[in-house]
Amino acid sequence: MSEATHDEAHKGALGSRLNWLRAGVLGANDGIVSTAGLVVGVAGATDDRNALLTAGLAGLLAGSMSMAAGEYVSVSTQLDSEKAALAAERRELSEQPEAELEELTELLEQRGLSRDVAREAAQQLTERDALKAHARVELGIDPDDLTNPWHAAWASFVAFTVGALLPLLAIVLPPSGLRLPVTVVSVLASLFVTGWVSARLGSADPRHAVLRNMAGGALAMGVTYLAGVLLGATGA
Numbered sequence: 243m244s245e246a247t248h249d250e251a252h253k254g255a256l257g258s259r260l261n262w263l264r265a266g267v268l269g270a271n272d273g274i275v276s277t278a279g280l281v282v283g284v285a286g287a288t289d290d291r292n293a294l295l296t297a298g299l300a301g302l303l304a305g306s307m308s309m310a311a312g313e314y315v316s317v318s319t320q321l322d323s324e325k326a327a328l329a330a331e332r333r334e335l336s337e338q339p340e341a342e343l344e345e346l347t348e349l350l351e352q353r354g355l356s357r358d359v360a361r362e363a364a365q366q367l368t369e370r371d372a373l374k375a376h377a378r379v380e381l382g383i384d385p386d387d388l389t390n391p392w393h394a395a396w397a398s399f400v401a402f403t404v405g406a407l408l409p410l411l412a413i414v415l416p417p418s419g420l421r422l423p424v425t426v427v428s429v430l431a432s433l434f435v436t437g438w439v440s441a442r443l444g445s446a447d448p449r450h451a452v453l454r455n456m457a458g459g460a461l462a463m464g465v466t467y468l469a470g471v472l473l474g475a476t477g478a
């Protein structure tokens with residue numbers, strides 16, 4: 243019995259670490275695609291390194307801050323509802339402890355314990371830390387380890403920035419004639435990697451994920467490049 247709980251706890255911790263890693267890879271992927279589209283589009287219109295640097299840097303900052311703000315809002319909302327659920331649970335535990343003990347017993351029975359063992363386990367868990375037991379078994383959250391919105395925001399900011407730096411450096415560093423080929427090749431290569439890694443982390447078939455990911459990036463660069471060339475040609 244304790245073996246199963248042990249395994250499950252491990253799977254939970256590993257699962258959430260993998261989710262974080264996957265979110266990081268996807269954030270970097272966003273940074274690569276959106277900044278690549280931006281700088282390649284500007285490169286279609288001008289060869290001026292300062293213009294490319296300005297556009298790329300502005301795109302990097304705007305993108306990473308918008309990702310961080312979005313993440314902050316979404317995790318804060320999740321945190322609010324988790325806190326509300328914990329408060330409700332705390333109230334129920336103090337108002338109707340018997341019903342809550344029965345509820346915990348039934349939840350443990352559903353997980354495969356016999357009635358007697360479930361009752362015994364529920365009693366022990368309740369004596370030790372009733373709120374924590376209900377939070378974990380009933381709500382699926384750990385009250386000692388709620389997601390921090392600031393951490394989540396910072397992680398998104400860093401992930402996007404790391405991704406965005408790649409096309410930015412690739413378009414700014416090489417000499418004029420090599421900018422586009424260097425950028426296109428390094429962007430597609432890095433999208434190969436992020437597509438493969440995120441598919442593996444999500445246990446999906448990497449080949450399809452890689453192709454879709456690279457096609458998405460190629461499309462973004464193609465469309466913005468065309469727009470840049472057209473705008474550059476009209477002298478707008």
Ligand SMILES: [Zn+2]
Pocket residue numbers: 331334342345376380
């Ligand atoms: Zn409960």
